[in-house]
Amino acid sequence: xxxxxxxxxxxxxxxxxxxxMLGIVSINSSTLLNPFCQKMHENQALICxxxxxxxxxxxxxxxxxxxxxxSRILSAGPLSDGDIPIIYQDVCxxxxxxxxxxxxxxxxxxxxxEHNPHCLFTLWTKRLNLISPNRxxxxxxxxxxxxxxxxxxxxxxxxxxxxxxxxAEYAISHNIKSNCPGHCRMCMKCYRSSPAGVxxxxxxxxxKKYKEMIE
Numbered sequence: 001x002x003x004x005x006x007x008x009x010x011x012x013x014x015x016x017x018x019x020x021m022l023g024i025v026s027i028n029s030s031t032l033l034n035p036f037c038q039k040m041h042e043n044q045a046l047i048c049x050x051x052x053x054x055x056x057x058x059x060x061x062x063x064x065x066x067x068x069x070x071s072r073i074l075s076a077g078p079l080s081d082g083d084i085p086i087i088y089q090d091v092c093x094x095x096x097x098x099x100x101x102x103x104x105x106x107x108x109x110x111x112x113x114e115h116n117p118h119c120l121f122t123l124w125t126k127r128l129n130l131i132s133p134n135r136x137x138x139x140x141x142x143x144x145x146x147x148x149x150x151x152x153x154x155x156x157x158x159x160x161x162x163x164x165x166x167x168a169e170y171a172i173s174h175n176i177k178s179n180c181p182g183h184c185r186m187c188m189k190c191y192r193s194s195p196a197g198v199x200x201x202x203x204x205x206x207x208k209k210y211k212e213m214i215e
Contacts, residue, residue, distance in 0.1 A: 010086070011069070012027060012083065013067075014026075015096065023185040024091055027094055029075075030067035030071040031097065031099065047146055047165050067098060075104050078104070078107065079108045081115070107132075110132075121136075123142070125143070126146050140160040145164045149170040164199065168209045168210035
């Protein structure tokens with residue numbers, strides 16, 4: 001995790017991406033403080049049972065502190081103009097860690113997008129009930145399918161894309177080709193003004209196996 005944005009006094013922590021997210025900043029929240037996340041994490045049939053954010057939060061106290069602070073600020077009430085972070089990049093991910101807590105959380109994301117019109121924001125969420133159709137034009141929403149190996153082949157109404165996660169065996173046996181290359185800056189499918197559409201990613205622990213199976 002990075003230090004807080006040095007160009008603004010906003011209390012909201014901005015994460016500098018690494019690995020798959022290298023070159024893309026994100027605004028995140030805690031899975032450990034989110035009752036929805038904790039309930040989903042207990043269901044072994046869901047991708048949430050394998051949540052890497054949950055594991056990392058428990059392992060790294062500094063990371064946990066940043067995420068917990070963001071959760072409280074973003075879900076408690078409307079952000080003041082002075083609390084809104086300035087995003088200096090062209091794109092920003094909302095939730096590489098975490099999930100929406102309540103409607104206030106979503107409205108604050110909208111406010112951040114409105115105050116950064118030069119930046120395209122993309123939100124991943126499983127909570128479509130918290131999404132308002134009246135959102136800024138520079139805020140994309142992608143439905144994060146919670147079910148492993150149960151792909152959704154059409155984009156739900158009101159969002160810009162659907163993100164499916166598959167095991168290597170399921171993808172091969174059902175002749176589904178992954179269209180998520182594993183490096184966002186090399187693809188940018190989810191960070192464009194046009195709809196992202198249907199996305200298929202191979203489960204992280206299966207990606208090496210998948211490559212070997214298709215070679």
